[in-house]
Amino acid sequence: MQYQSKAAIRPLVAALVLALASTAAVQAQDAKPADAKSADAKPADAALANQLDPNAADKDAKLLDKYQAVKVEDGKYFDKDGAPTYHITNDGKKFDWYAYSGYRRYHAECHVCHGPDAMGSTYAPALKDSLKRISYEEFIGIIAGGKQDISASGTNVMPAFGDNKNVMCYADDLYTYLKARASGAMPRVRPTDKEEKPEAAKKAEKECLGG
Ligand code: HEC
Structure with missing residues (x-):
């Protein structure tokens, strides 16, 4: 049994x-x-990548191509139209100095109206979208001279920063940062790694602030 x-x-x-x-x-x-x-990314790296790039879907393939750096001079990058642009290395983690500096300047001078990470507010437009169409020359013109949409209620005003050295001396930095936001190259996260501040940037800054 x-x-x-x-x-x-x-x-x-x-x-x-x-x-x-x-x-x-x-x-x-x-x-x-x-x-x-994730063969080439360790699990920790993959988690970090997700954290760094919460809006990967916002990437604009056309703009990523248009705004791609094709030339570098003294640590400053230019796209094929000859306009300043960003440059990223090390798997999207390391930014050029100007994009990094632009991130900081933006959050000192512009975010109160245009929202954190250029996302916009009820008062002012999302510059991450504006920079999809605004040229370098237009951008410099707007921040120097201001802008007021006459078709709107007329109460929302973009101030003229022409006399403000904390803005004008860093116009290229701001433009570079906002381009990186527009194409989706820079996620909504403070850049953690950056290139060294170029000697040319130090020199230009000194001349601009002092002159
Ligand atoms: C006091 C609030 C305020 C601040 C600070 C401000 N802006 Fe603006 N900005 C506006 C408003 C409002 C508009 C929309 C104006 C209009 O209706 O034409 C605007 C428009 C713009 C535009 C044009 C956008 C488009 O889609 O046409 C650019 C570019 C711009 N701002 C850049 C900047 C930058 C760069 C900074 C920081 C240096 C900055 N602004 C700081 C309020 C502000």
């Missing part, structure tokens, strides 16, 4: 072991694609 029941159980156990083994095999197979995707 005892022997019989053991014998009866044995095939069951074997079947169970087989079933478990095949489930594990299926699970291993299922896990493969995910593992393969």
Whole structure:
């Protein structure tokens, strides 16, 4: 009786072991694609990338191409239209000095009206969208001379910063940062890594602030 029941159980156990083994095999197979995707990124890196790029979907392929740096002079990058632009290395983590500096200047001088990370507010437009169409010359003209939409209620005014050295001496920095936001190259996160401040930037800053 005892022997019989053991014998009866044995095939069951074997079947169970087989079933478990095949489930594990299926699970291993299922896990493969995910593992393969992050093959070159350690799990911690992948988590960090997600954290750094919460709006990866905002990336604009056309603008990423248009605003791509094709030339560098003394640590300052230019796109194919000859306008200042951003440059990112190290898997999208390391920004050029001007984009980084622009991030800081923006959050000192512009964010009160235009919202954090150039996302806009009820008072002023989202510059991450404006910079999809505004040229370098237009941008400099607007921040120097201001802007008032006459078709609106007339109460929302973009002040003229022409006399404000804390803005005008960093106009290219602001423009570079906002371009990176417009194309989606820079996520809504403070840049953690940056290139060294170029000697040319130090010199230009000194002359602009002092002159
Ligand atoms: C006191 C609030 C205020 C501040 C501070 C401010 N802006 Fe503005 N800005 C506005 C308003 C309001 C408009 C929209 C004006 C209009 O209706 O034409 C505007 C418009 C603009 C535009 C044109 C946008 C478009 O889509 O046409 C640019 C570019 C701009 N601002 C850049 C800046 C930058 C760069 C800074 C920081 C140096 C800044 N602004 C600081 C209020 C502000």
